Amino acid sequence: MTQNPAARLEKAFSAAIEGALGKSFAGTDPVIRAATKPTLGDFQCNAAMGLAKRVGQTPQALAELIIEHLNADDLIESTEIAGPGFINIHLRTDALADALIAIDSPALGVSPSDPSEVIVIDLCGVNVAKQMHVGHLRSTIIGDALARVLERVGHDVRRENHLGDWGLPIAMVLDRLHADGTALSSMSLSDLDEAYRRAQSAARGDEAGWKSGVAKHVGPHRLFELEAQNASANDVRTRAGELLVALQDGDSTLTEQWHQIIDVTLSAMYEALELMNIKMGSENNRGESFYRDKLVGVLEIFEQRNACREDDGAIVVDFDNRERPMLIRKSDGGYLYATTDLAAIRCRTQDTGASRCIYVVDARQRDHFRDVFDAAAQVGWDKNSSGQSVEFVHTPFGSVLGADKKPLKTRSGSNATLASLLYEAIARGTHEVQQRSNDPKSPTHELNEQELREIGQAVGIGAIKYADLSNDLSRDYVFDLDRMVSFEGDTGPYLQYANARIQSILRKAGSFDNAAPLCVDAFEERQLGLMLLRWNSVVHETARTLEPHRIAGYLRSVAETFNRFYQSCPILGAETDAIRVSRLRLAHLTGRILEDGLDILGIATPDRM
RNA sequence: GUCCACGUAGCUCAAUUGGAUAGAGCGUCGGCCUCCGAAGCCGAAGGUUGCAGGUUCGAGUCCUGCCGUGGACGCCA
Numbered sequence: 001m002t003q004n005p006a007a008r009l010e011k012a013f014s015a016a017i018e019g020a021l022g023k024s025f026a027g028t029d030p031v032i033r034a035a036t037k038p039t040l041g042d043f044q045c046n047a048a049m050g051l052a053k054r055v056g057q058t059p060q061a062l063a064e065l066i067i068e069h070l071n072a073d074d075l076i077e078s079t080e081i082a083g084p085g086f087i088n089i090h091l092r093t094d095a096l097a098d099a100l101i102a103i104d105s106p107a108l109g110v111s112p113s114d115p116s117e118v119i120v121i122d123l124c125g126v127n128v129a130k131q132m133h134v135g136h137l138r139s140t141i142i143g144d145a146l147a148r149v150l151e152r153v154g155h156d157v158r159r160e161n162h163l164g165d166w167g168l169p170i171a172m173v174l175d176r177l178h179a180d181g182t183a184l185s186s187m188s189l190s191d192l193d194e195a196y197r198r199a200q201s202a203a204r205g206d207e208a209g210w211k212s213g214v215a216k217h218v219g220p221h222r223l224f225e226l227e228a229q230n231a232s233a234n235d236v237r238t239r240a241g242e243l244l245v246a247l248q249d250g251d252s253t254l255t256e257q258w259h260q261i262i263d264v265t266l267s268a269m270y271e272a273l274e275l276m277n278i279k280m281g282s283e284n285n286r287g288e289s290f291y292r293d294k295l296v297g298v299l300e301i302f303e304q305r306n307a308c309r310e311d312d313g314a315i316v317v318d319f320d321n322r323e324r325p326m327l328i329r330k331s332d333g334g335y336l337y338a339t340t341d342l343a344a345i346r347c348r349t350q351d352t353g354a355s356r357c358i359y360v361v362d363a364r365q366r367d368h369f370r371d372v373f374d375a376a377a378q379v380g381w382d383k384n385s386s387g388q389s390v391e392f393v394h395t396p397f398g399s400v401l402g403a404d405k406k407p408l409k410t411r412s413g414s415n416a417t418l419a420s421l422l423y424e425a426i427a428r429g430t431h432e433v434q435q436r437s438n439d440p441k442s443p444t445h446e447l448n449e450q451e452l453r454e455i456g457q458a459v460g461i462g463a464i465k466y467a468d469l470s471n472d473l474s475r476d477y478v479f480d481l482d483r484m485v486s487f488e489g490d491t492g493p494y495l496q497y498a499n500a501r502i503q504s505i506l507r508k509a510g511s512f513d514n515a516a517p518l519c520v521d522a523f524e525e526r527q528l529g530l531m532l533l534r535w536n537s538v539v540h541e542t543a544r545t546l547e548p549h550r551i552a553g554y555l556r557s558v559a560e561t562f563n564r565f566y567q568s569c570p571i572l573g574a575e576t577d578a579i580r581v582s583r584l585r586l587a588h589l590t591g592r593i594l595e596d597g598l599d600i601l602g603i604a605t606p607d608r609m
Numbered sequence: 610g611u612c613c614a615c616g617u618a619g620c621u622c623a624a625u626u627g628g629a630u631a632g633a634g635c636g637u638c639g640g641c642c643u644c645c646g647a648a649g650c651c652g653a654a655g656g657u658u659g660c661a662g663g664u665u666c667g668a669g670u671c672c673u674g675c676c677g678u679g680g681a682c683g684c685c686a
Contacts, residue, residue, distance in 0.1 A: 031628085033625065033628080034625065036625090036628080036629065037629085037630095040629080044628090044629090046627095046628060046629095049628075049666060049667075050627090050628095050666090052666075053665090053666075058666095059666070082629075083628090083629050084628085084629075084666060084667070085666080086628080086629065127686080164686070167685095167686080168685080168686095169685080169686070200685095203685095204685090288686090311683080312683080312684080313684085314683065314684050316683070316684095322612080323611085323612095324611095324612085324682065324683080325683075326683085327683050327684055329684085330683090330684040331683095331684060332684080334684080336683095336684070336685080336686080337685080337686045338686095340686090363613095363614070363679095363680075363681095364679095364680055364681065365681085365686095366613065366614075366680085366681075367612080367613070367680095367681050367682070368681085368686095370613090396614085398614090398615085398679090399679085399680090432648085436648080441646085442646080443646065459648090467621095470622080470623090471621085471622055471623080472622085472623085474614075474615080475614090475615070475622090476615085476679075477621085477622085478620095478621065478622095480621075483620095483621070483634090483635070486635080486648090487648045488634085488635085488648060488649090489633085489634040489635060489648095490621090490622080490623095490633065490634045490635085491634085491648085493648060494634095494648065494649090496648085497646085497648045497649080498648095498649085500646075500648090501645085501646050501648095501649085504645075504646060505645055505646090508645065509645090534625090537625090538625090541625080541626095545626085549622095549623085550625085553623065553624090553625095553633095554625095556623095556633085556634095560633090563649060563650065564650070564651095566645080566649080566650085567641095567649075567650045567651085568650090570644080570645065571645055572645045573644075573645065587645095608646090609646095609648080
């Protein structure tokens with residue numbers, strides 16, 4: 001009796017189908033779904049339409065037959081056949097109440113996954129000497145939410161921050177800092193970011209400018225300048241290469257400087273992670289430098305397995321279903337980021353023993369990951385150290401755009417940094433909370449400045465995270481702070497508010513008998529109850545599809561359904577004491593599911609706001 | 610040029626993975642606070658789901674071809 005109605009209906013209808021059509025139809029999916037409209041019933045069975053042709057009957061006749069073989073009188077009040085062969089199902093009210101009592105427990109009806117897996121999630125991916133920007137925001141928020149939902153169903157999740165902390169770019173920054181005579185002990189992240197950018201453009205030279213210069217027939221003097229630029233770009237690269245070799249060989253001064261720029265970058269990152277309520281710290285750092293001495297081993301394995309070949313001096317891996325090979329070693333002997341990714345896969349599957357590797361990286365790297373995953377399979381890393389097959393998933397997310405549909409910029413026109421966005425959102429949230437607290441009737445009126453600031457941060461950050469997690473990851477999305485922090489409609493604060501109101505009611509109610517009978521006779525009570533019972537399947541579907549917007553959308557439906565219930569069913573002022581206690585139980589359960597869900601999304605839930 | 614995503618209301622997005630009359634929010638218009646928090650609730654208007662075919666009981670969803678947008682295409686990460 002502790003089973004969810006949907007699960008029990010599946011069993012009952014599956015048995016009924018077998019009873020109606022014979023043993024060969026055992027195990028047929030009965031296609032039980034929540035009713036599309038409350039007026040139609042509580043659930044529906046859509047199996048008859050698909051099956052009708054196979055057995056040479058009309059869908060309606062088959063539906064009739066299924067109902068005749070149905071044995072679930074303790075669960076189902078009534079059924080009717082509608083439209084092309086839908087079976088609409090009305091649940092017994094006492095069965096609904098029993099099911100709600102069953103999930104009114106610490107687990108909230110969410111069952112653990114069996115078996116529990118070891119899952120590695122690659123997220124955040126900060127580059128040393130660069131400011132974090134909105135791309136990191138998405139990777140971090142999404143990755144952390146995925147980690148939380150997988151943890152919620154009992155998996156062993158390892159968050160790994162694949163830092164860009166090694167290689168030529170780092171050497172180039174050091175070279176630039178030397179050239180500028182920057183005092184490394186006192187530099188800020190923006191100094192570093194500036195040096196990084198200048199190093200990049202110096203090394204890039206201006207080949208694009210050269211080509212367009214030739215095309216536009218600019219004068220010889222200009223071409224000469226561009227040529228000189230390209231020559232100096234080569235100088236920069238050469239110097240950086242030498243510097244990298246010295247660093248690789250353990251030069252003590254360089255090593256110390258390298259650590260200094262990492263420290264500056266990471267302390268800013270930790271601050272951002274803290275602000276965003278991300279469950280990650282230094283223990284999750286495993287950057288490119290960690291893999292630097294493992295690259296040779298990767299190449300050796302590919303050579304041993306004959307999974308690579310030499311081409312133009314480079315070493316490449318071929319794929320049988322596409323032309324384009326993947327480079328794993330340059331002709332000068334250097335390695336590439338594909339090699340590092342392969343080394344990471346080897347560690348994650350062969351040492352950590354992961355059976356799933358998830359990469360929360362932007363959509364532009366789709367092809368890259370396809371190559372890396374296929375290459376890993378060629379040398380057997382699609383089986384982990386326990387012999388289980390490994391599932392590799394790239395969770396691509398779209399770009400963050402400004403209101404003009406172009407990559408997000410600040411007002412001053414530069415690329416928006418993560419920190420600037422976070423502080424802006426917090427400022428707006430805090431302002432809003434403070435303004436509302438001025439009202440003597442507001443529950444936040446008696447709170448002090450510090451408390452209001454904490455709530456303001458929860459509201460501002462909650463708005464940003466909800467906006468990101470509430471729509472399909474793979475699409476680009478428009479980052480509009482004004483819309484997010486309007487705090488009305490489909491926003492994070494809408495959910496936080498619904499919960500705060502529930503907490504307020506519970507505070508006023510004081511203690512109550514949380515084993516009292518549950519009553520779901522009123523339409524709004526029934527709708528709320530049905531909604532709450534879906535939590536288990538929503539969590540599992542999200543863990544399966546890795547789509548956090550399912551949870552966001554569900555929580556919104558919960559809040560909406562609760563708000564309707566709240567509007568028409570007085571709780572504290574209910575007609576009888578029995579109904580009052582029953583509604584308190586419903587409100588309490590709703591609040592816990594909202595808090596559970598918001599916690600999975602990494603959104604804080606203030607008791608007052 | 611080749612390959613890969615994505616085109617849904619004026620705007621921002623959903624659609625239980627093939628199910629019934631495609632739903633929300635913002636914005637617009639109109640209602641609801643002497644009553645548990647109005648950051649809320651109720652209602653109205655707004656659609657040839659880019660276009661054209663196909664698959665079947667049934668297509669926003671699957672297959673084909675166009676159109677449009679964005680992205681990736683060997684020694685950067």
